[in-house]
Every structure is written in C-alpha cells, then in structure tokens.
Amino acid sequence: MSLLNEKVISSASEQTQAVLSFVRAWLRGEETFEIHTSGSTGAPKRIWLTRSQMEASAQATAAALGLEVGMNALVCLPVQYIAGRMMLVRGLVLGLNLIVVEPSSDPLAALPADLSVDFVSFVPLQMKTLLDVALVADDDQLSSEARARALAYRRRLEAMRAILVGGGPISPGLEAQIRQIAAPAYHTYGMTETATHVALRRLNGPQASDRFVPLPGVETGVDERGCLHVRGTMTGGALLQTNDLVALQPDGSFIWVGRWDNVINSGGVKVHVEQVEATIETLAAEQPELGLARRRFFIAGLPDERLGQRVVLVVEGAPLAEDQEAQLLRALIRALPRHHAPRHIQYIDRFAETPTGKIERSSTLKLLE
Known part of the structure; x- marks a missing residue:
C-alpha cells in the first residue's frame, strides 16, 4: 500500500x-x-x-x-x-x-x-x-x-x-x-x-x-x-x-x-415505512410543485386512539403554504394505497442526525413532544 x-x-x-x-x-x-x-x-x-x-x-x-x-x-x-x-x-x-x-x-x-x-x-x-x-x-x-x-x-x-x-x-x-x-x-x-x-x-x-x-x-x-x-x-x-x-x-x-421495527400498524394494516417513502420520493421528483423536491422527510407512526398508530409525514424546514400542503396531501392519497397515505404533516426546523449525517428518527420525533 x-x-x-x-x-x-x-x-x-x-x-x-x-x-x-x-x-x-x-x-x-x-x-x-x-x-x-x-x-x-x-x-x-x-x-x-x-x-x-x-x-x-x-x-x-x-x-x-x-x-x-x-x-x-x-x-x-x-x-x-x-x-x-x-x-x-x-x-x-x-x-x-x-x-x-x-x-x-x-x-x-x-x-x-x-x-x-x-x-x-x-x-x-x-x-x-x-x-x-x-x-x-x-x-x-x-x-x-x-x-x-x-x-x-x-x-x-x-x-x-x-x-x-x-x-x-x-x-x-x-x-x-x-x-x-x-x-x-x-x-x-x-x-x-x-x-x-x-x-x-x-x-x-x-x-x-x-x-x-x-x-x-x-x-x-x-x-x-x-x-x-x-x-x-x-x-x-x-x-x-x-x-x-x-x-x-x-x-x-x-x-x-x-x-421490521419500522412497520406501522394503522388500524390493523401493516405499513412499510420505506416503501411509502420511496413512492413519495418519486412523486416529489416528478411533481416539484408539491414542495418536497429539495427537502428531507420521513414517514412515522404516531399514537392514535382509534387506529393505534396514524401515518404521518415529517418534513424538515418551514411549513408549506396551506394550499400547497393540501395539494400535497391529495397527491399522496392518489399515489398510495388506502391507510398508507399520510393525512397529516408535521414540520421540524432541523432533523436530528447521527455523527455520519443520517437522520436520527427517534430523536427527531422527540422534538415533536
């Protein structure tokens, strides 16, 4: 060497x-x-x-x-x-x-x-x-x-x-x-x-x-x-x-x-987080007007009294405009199977990261508490 x-x-x-x-x-x-x-x-x-x-x-x-x-x-x-x-x-x-x-x-x-x-x-x-x-x-x-x-x-x-x-x-x-x-x-x-x-x-x-x-x-x-x-x-x-x-x-x-530990159980339906995220990545690239093309995001399961867990989109940065957010949610409902599409968006100024720059999901979600 x-x-x-x-x-x-x-x-x-x-x-x-x-x-x-x-x-x-x-x-x-x-x-x-x-x-x-x-x-x-x-x-x-x-x-x-x-x-x-x-x-x-x-x-x-x-x-x-x-x-x-x-x-x-x-x-x-x-x-x-x-x-x-x-x-x-x-x-x-x-x-x-x-x-x-x-x-x-x-x-x-x-x-x-x-x-x-x-x-x-x-x-x-x-x-x-x-x-x-x-x-x-x-x-x-x-x-x-x-x-x-x-x-x-x-x-x-x-x-x-x-x-x-x-x-x-x-x-x-x-x-x-x-x-x-x-x-x-x-x-x-x-x-x-x-x-x-x-x-x-x-x-x-x-x-x-x-x-x-x-x-x-x-x-x-x-x-x-x-x-x-x-x-x-x-x-x-x-x-x-x-x-x-x-x-x-x-x-x-x-x-x-x-x-396996990223599977969301929403009303008895198993939602694979990575598959939903891949669909959203494609949608964001094909439709930049939705506002996600240059932003980091991930899917999470948050507690819900009726469903057990609800599917939520967590986005880094400032909130989208109200009409743009509504447009994004409608597009997600069309692109994803029922129960897989997030109906709510949570915003966080900056995601927590590991020392190697990966998103630290659990620490990021604690910022919502």
Missing part, C-alpha cells in the same frame, strides 16, 4: 489522524479493533471486529468487484466508522493505493485533475452531489467554466472501475441518475457487525437488479418474521440476525423490503 498525494492528505486534519492511528495499529499486527456504530438503527454502540473478519471482508469484496493490486482507491468517508475504516483495510490487504481526503459532499473537489480513481465508496448524498454536476454537461445554459467542471466530473466518474454506494437508502431519483453512467455502481447491504457489506446490488448497466447478491462465502436465510440472517467469514462464522425484512430468493439473493 502507498499513500498518494501527501499535500491532499495533510490537509485533512481529523481524518488524517484517524487514518494514521488505525494504520499504525494494523501494521503492529493488532488482532482486534474497536469501531463505533453510527446509531442510525438504535443507540450508538461499540463493536469489536477481529483482523481475520476484516481481512475476509476485503478479500470477498475484491473477488466480487475484480479489485487488483495497484488500483487507486479514494477514501472519502470518516474512517472512525466502518465504511471508511474498511476502505483502509482493503488498501492494506489488497495492495491498493489509498487517496485520503476529508469527508465532504463533493469529495472530487479536493483531488488534482490528473489523479485517477479506480475504486470508491460513497454515501448517497455524495453520489448525488457528483451526479448533479456531471450529468448537466450538455446544458446550453452553463458557463464555459461550469461546463468544463461537469465534463471533468463525468470523465472521472466514467473511468472508475467500481463505485459503492451505501450507508442509507437510494432514492428512485438518484438510482435513475446512476443509470446514466457506465462505470459499475453497486448499492451495498451490510452493517458494522459484518465489517461493511455482505451483499451488493448492481445499480446500472445490463446487470442492474433489485436483488442484493451475497458476497462469495456468505450464507443467507430468514427467521419466522421474514427478517434476514447472514453467516460468513466476516461474521466470524457466527449467525447474525437482523431486523431487515427481505424477500429471500432461492439462490440466496434477496430484495430488501424495510426494517
């Missing part, structure tokens, strides 16, 4: 210190490593992973993506958490050249124009930020400077050999954008306990699918709730049970449905 571009690296203060601390520990031969979860599905907690688990994950990723010695890998996620940490491990184990930058919504901005990237892991926000720039290169209204930047981003993305996108759901709009580039892009499924992803879903090209395919050596199954469990060398051979509802396929691949 080599660390490329010392000028870029030295500009990343906290990130650099975390990188050096981990690399030193790895090169000393330490066998266990402490990592904190982000807290997106519960309270943050400490997880201990063994060296062999992390090495197994790196090797499985290399086999799945065709990673080779000498490739350039961009580390643009916080290395205090598992996604960024495992990019370092892949570099150390696989002989990749690591390009480390400070985490930001536009990680390409920090790179010299002549520095190519073969492999990278983004969160959805980063992927969208880059595509919003790259996909407008043909816009006649752009200035020459903006067009040059768009073309440069497009070329850089297209030259990548593998792009991972994880850490949260991918909206239908973002997935449509990803389909416009040829570089292989994958949605990841995994968690801290599995040393990042254990399954990948191709997002673009002829192999694009709604199914997550397990990495080599990973076994999958479901419990009586229909929730996924996995076993592999990256779990230390232990069976790891999740709260993720899936549609398991005969070949072991699966379609992610949503979180």
Whole structure:
C-alpha cells in the first residue's frame, strides 16, 4: 500500500489522524479493533471486529468487484466508522493505493485533475452531489467554466472501475441518475457487525437488479418474521440476525423490503415505512410543485386512539403554504394505497442526525413532544 498525494492528505486534519492511528495499529499486527456504530438503527454502540473478519471482508469484496493490486482507491468517508475504516483495510490487504481526503459532499473537489480513481465508496448524498454536476454537461445554459467542471466530473466518474454506494437508502431519483453512467455502481447491504457489506446490488448497466447478491462465502436465510440472517467469514462464522425484512430468493439473493421495527400498524394494516417513502420520493421528483423536491422527510407512526398508530409525514424546514400542503396531501392519497397515505404533516426546523449525517428518527420525533 502507498499513500498518494501527501499535500491532499495533510490537509485533512481529523481524518488524517484517524487514518494514521488505525494504520499504525494494523501494521503492529493488532488482532482486534474497536469501531463505533453510527446509531442510525438504535443507540450508538461499540463493536469489536477481529483482523481475520476484516481481512475476509476485503478479500470477498475484491473477488466480487475484480479489485487488483495497484488500483487507486479514494477514501472519502470518516474512517472512525466502518465504511471508511474498511476502505483502509482493503488498501492494506489488497495492495491498493489509498487517496485520503476529508469527508465532504463533493469529495472530487479536493483531488488534482490528473489523479485517477479506480475504486470508491460513497454515501448517497455524495453520489448525488457528483451526479448533479456531471450529468448537466450538455446544458446550453452553463458557463464555459461550469461546463468544463461537469465534463471533468463525468470523465472521472466514467473511468472508475467500481463505485459503492451505501450507508442509507437510494432514492428512485438518484438510482435513475446512476443509470446514466457506465462505470459499475453497486448499492451495498451490510452493517458494522459484518465489517461493511455482505451483499451488493448492481445499480446500472445490463446487470442492474433489485436483488442484493451475497458476497462469495456468505450464507443467507430468514427467521419466522421474514427478517434476514447472514453467516460468513466476516461474521466470524457466527449467525447474525437482523431486523431487515427481505424477500429471500432461492439462490440466496434477496430484495430488501424495510426494517421490521419500522412497520406501522394503522388500524390493523401493516405499513412499510420505506416503501411509502420511496413512492413519495418519486412523486416529489416528478411533481416539484408539491414542495418536497429539495427537502428531507420521513414517514412515522404516531399514537392514535382509534387506529393505534396514524401515518404521518415529517418534513424538515418551514411549513408549506396551506394550499400547497393540501395539494400535497391529495397527491399522496392518489399515489398510495388506502391507510398508507399520510393525512397529516408535521414540520421540524432541523432533523436530528447521527455523527455520519443520517437522520436520527427517534430523536427527531422527540422534538415533536
């Protein structure tokens, strides 16, 4: 492994210190490593992973993506958490050249124009930020400077050999954008306990699918709730049970449905939060006049005396105008099955977030109390 571009690296203060601390520990031969979860599905907690688990994950990723010695890998996620940490491990184990930058919504901005990237892991926000720039290169209204930047981003993305996108759901709009580039892009499924992803879903090209395919050596199954469990060398051979509802396929691949603990029971009807949110994401993109296109939101179940729980849309920022809110609610009723459509909207100035920038739903809902 080599660390490329010392000028870029030295500009990343906290990130650099975390990188050096981990690399030193790895090169000393330490066998266990402490990592904190982000807290997106519960309270943050400490997880201990063994060296062999992390090495197994790196090797499985290399086999799945065709990673080779000498490739350039961009580390643009916080290395205090598992996604960024495992990019370092892949570099150390696989002989990749690591390009480390400070985490930001536009990680390409920090790179010299002549520095190519073969492999990278983004969160959805980063992927969208880059595509919003790259996909407008043909816009006649752009200035020459903006067009040059768009073309440069497009070329850089297209030259990548593998792009991972994880850490949260991918909206239908973002997935449509990803389909416009040829570089292989994958949605990841995994968690801290599995040393990042254990399954990948191709997002673009002829192999694009709604199914997550397990990495080599990973076994999958479901419990009586229909929730996924996995076993592999990256779990230390232990069976790891999740709260993720899936549609398991005969070949072991699966379609992610949503979180078991995110199901709303409204009048006896089970409402899968993630499915409702995906429909609203599509509606918001197709009808910007509804006022949600540039706003964060999520679906929640709030107590209701008659229904047990009622479906509510929680929106970040100032309230919509009364007529616009009414228009939005009518559109949701038309687009969603009965009992799934929110009839009320709650507004919060700013959502609570995890340290990695994910919406912390439970803490956000407490702001309504």
